[in-house]
């Protein structure tokens with residue numbers, strides 16, 4: 277597309293040469309496909325007799341190993357780690373496919389790997405190649421379970437002429453999504469996670485970033501997280517505004533896109549067996565298939581069991597209603613740690629069906645009820661957020677997203693949430709002494725000066741935590757007496773994070789639009 281200046285004749289000549297080359301490759305080279313070209317590769321050639329053992333034996337072992345890796349990965353859903361030979365000529369290696377490529381691509385990529393060692397770096401004691409759809413590594417020393425942190429990482433952009441309109445929000449969302457995927461990927465059995473996050477850009481467009489994080493399947497969770505976190509995450513800051521991109525290291529991989537990323541899982545069945553006639557290879561395939569099937573049955577049982585559990589849990593959910601996508605909620609909420617999702621029926625029981633006698637007050641976006649959770653044996657305050665108001669939903673999400681991740685003695689603790697039975701409910705620890713305004717504006721109930729002093733200090737500690745000590749800066753944006761709650765010993769606890777915003781420490785000077793309650797805002801802001 278960029279060869280506009282090329283004259284016509286040379287272009288035709290090039291095309292003809294290209295076609296001839298393809299035909300030649302197709303007929304002469306047979307199965308040797310050129311469609312997978314290494315994105316990155318390395319090899320350490322054996323120099324004279326610096327290493328123990330015989331380089332001839334090592335070479336033969338490596339060739340055999342790479343063959344076995346191919347057969348193993350084809351038979352085993354795109355991953356195989358193995359070793360071949362005996363010390364000092366033993367070689368270790370692994371081959372893996374990336375889950376965002378289909379089985380055809382994976383298989384042909386693995387087949388390309390067969391030629392890497394013999395053609396790109398024969399007689400090497402260590403090597404690796406990164407392709408679009410797969411990766412190969414081998415060495416004379418075992419490296420399984422540990423991440424490769426020495427070799428380079430590759431960064432590239434698909435659809436490189438397409439840019440996001442606005443980078444600030446995209447940058448922020450992309451990073452948050454990836455952070456979440458890192459944890460999910462390292463905790464998952466196949467060491468990958470995909471997901472998406474919606475956001476509104478500065479032009480008011482509602483957009484979605486899709487992401488994928490994948491580690492080499494042999495890594496222990498800790499190494500997987502480290503690889504993603506330290507090798508790739510630092511790059512998240514410097515990624516430009518392209519609508520799709522990839523960062524690849526030998527042991528871990530991330531990809532983001534503004535378009536959905538297709539994931540090919542569960543591992544495909546061993547449809548395409550290699551065309552070899554060696555009995556040994558057949559034996560390996562049979563054994564691996566058998567193991568694969570057993571694994572499959574086990575994972576299927578686990579899946580069925582899990583689905584059943586989920587189904588039970590969901591039985592009293594509200595359905596999808598466009599704006600309020602259940603997956604999105606799940607994604608937002610699973611980021612939290614301890615607070616959990618309640619069933620609607622549990623909260624109905626706890627509040628005697630939201631009886632008027634249990635009502636503690638009316639807030640901006642709904643009523644608050646006192647409840648007793650029998651299984652946790654605690655008293656709670658349950659806020660019923662008006663679902664009909666868009667602002668109400670927004671605040672509900674903001675509360676759960678922000679406060680569920682914070683923990684401080686001067687913050688009201690969120691115990692759980694529930695969006696079921698057509699309601700949005702937030703469950704907090706109960707504050708026996710209510711909010712600060714009821715004490716300040718009640719003549720018969722004056723607070724002592726020392727209590728007032730402690731309350732001010734408490735709010736100060738809470739703000740210090742929110743602004744400086746947590747990983748992101750949390751702007752509460754609505755601090756006023758009715759949002760300061762008092763526990764049974766009159767300790768101040770800041771609540772109501774409906775207007776809260778998360779800001780990165782590095783963008784401390786970033787200003788947000790005006791929000792809050794008039795009367796409690798700096799008059800200069802309103803001027």
Ligand SMILES: *[C@@H]1O[C@H](CO)[C@@H](O)[C@H](O)[C@H]1NC(C)=O
Nearest residue numbers: 322326327328364401416417
């Ligand atoms: C692997 O090869 C390197 C380089 O030849 C050598 O220094 C090292 O000792 C070898 N390791 C083993 C376990 O043979």
Ligand SMILES: *[C@@H]1O[C@H](CO)[C@@H](O)[C@H](O)[C@H]1NC(C)=O
Nearest residue numbers: 376377378379380381382540
């Ligand atoms: C696999 O992906 C390639 C490239 O994206 C595509 O051309 C091919 O049709 C796909 N094959 C299957 C079976 O989906």
Ligand SMILES: *[C@@H]1O[C@H](CO)[C@@H](O)[C@H](O)[C@H]1NC(C)=O
Nearest residue numbers: 439440441442443516517518
């Ligand atoms: C996106 O990045 C490209 C290349 O750096 C730049 O030319 C373009 O102006 C950027 N577009 C926007 C909307 O930021």
Ligand SMILES: *[C@@H]1O[C@H](CO)[C@@H](O)[C@H](O)[C@H]1NC(C)=O
Nearest residue numbers: 470471472536537538539540
């Ligand atoms: C992961 O990808 C699959 C297949 O492309 C898709 O169906 C699924 O919704 C994705 N998962 C998440 C959490 O987005």
Ligand SMILES: *[C@@H]1O[C@H](CO)[C@@H](O)[C@H](O)[C@H]1NC(C)=O
Nearest residue numbers: 357358359420421493494495
């Ligand atoms: C494959 O890697 C695992 C660690 O994930 C290791 O325990 C196992 O021994 C390796 N398999 C072979 C054949 O070396």
Ligand SMILES: *[C@@H]1O[C@H](CO)[C@@H](O)[C@H](O)[C@H]1NC(C)=O
Nearest residue numbers: 443447513514515516780782
């Ligand atoms: C993305 O955000 C990071 C951290 O806030 C920042 O360092 C980086 O410059 C941002 N990138 C762009 C392109 O705005």
